[in-house]
Amino acid sequence: MKRTFKVSLLLAVVCIPLLAVAQVPPAKFGYLSYNEIFKAMPEYAASQQKLAELKAKYDQEAQRGEEEFQRKFAEFLQGEKDFPENILLKRQHELQDLLAKSIAFKEEAQKLLSQAEKDLQADMVFLLNEAIRAVGLEQGYACILNTDGNTCPFINPATGEDVTNYVKEKLQLPINTMPAP
Numbered sequence: 001m002k003r004t005f006k007v008s009l010l011l012a013v014v015c016i017p018l019l020a021v022a023q024v025p026p027a028k029f030g031y032l033s034y035n036e037i038f039k040a041m042p043e044y045a046a047s048q049q050k051l052a053e054l055k056a057k058y059d060q061e062a063q064r065g066e067e068e069f070q071r072k073f074a075e076f077l078q079g080e081k082d083f084p085e086n087i088l089l090k091r092q093h094e095l096q097d098l099l100a101k102s103i104a105f106k107e108e109a110q111k112l113l114s115q116a117e118k119d120l121q122a123d124m125v126f127l128l129n130e131a132i133r134a135v136g137l138e139q140g141y142a143c144i145l146n147t148d149g150n151t152c153p154f155i156n157p158a159t160g161e162d163v164t165n166y167v168k169e170k171l172q173l174p175i176n177t178m179p180a181p
Contacts, residue, residue, distance in 0.1 A: 030166075031146075031155055031162060032144060032146065033146070037167055043124045047124070055113055062106055065105060069098045139166065
């Protein structure tokens with residue numbers, strides 16, 4: 001008798017939580033294209049313009065360095081046969097230094113451009129993330145997924161909802177009236 005009672009109690013302890021979980025409706029979630037909304041923000045075009053201007057300045061400086069290298073290299077080639085060995089070595093060293101500085105400048109410029117892009121877009125990322133969070137809370141979503149990069153090739157329409165227009169509305173952006181394909 002005690003053994004049957006223990007088995008019954010054990011079954012009740014295991015089954016009750018399963019019954020409770022079975023009655024909870026599946027959580028709904030939202031999905032959107034982060035990039036689509038991000039690029040629709042008016043600040044995006046302005047940040048791209050500033051980045052293009054900064055890149056042009058770095059490119060101009062890199063071009064100036066390349067022209068200096070080419071000029072000194074041409075001078076080196078013209079006088080190569082006439083230079084004493086110590087001048088030849090000095091000029092070779094100067095050319096190597098110019099080349100190394102040019103490469104270092106291009107690498108540093110790329111890092112600075114990347115950081116400038118992050119800095120210019122930091123406020124936009126914050127605003128977009130806050131809008132997504134607000135929509136998630138208002139609509140009662142368990143989560144909102146980013147579908148960029150084909151990360152979600154299938155979303156069940158019974159549990160997932162496209163929230164792109166909700167987020168655009170929250171950011172006061174133009175809303176697409178045509179349904180997504």
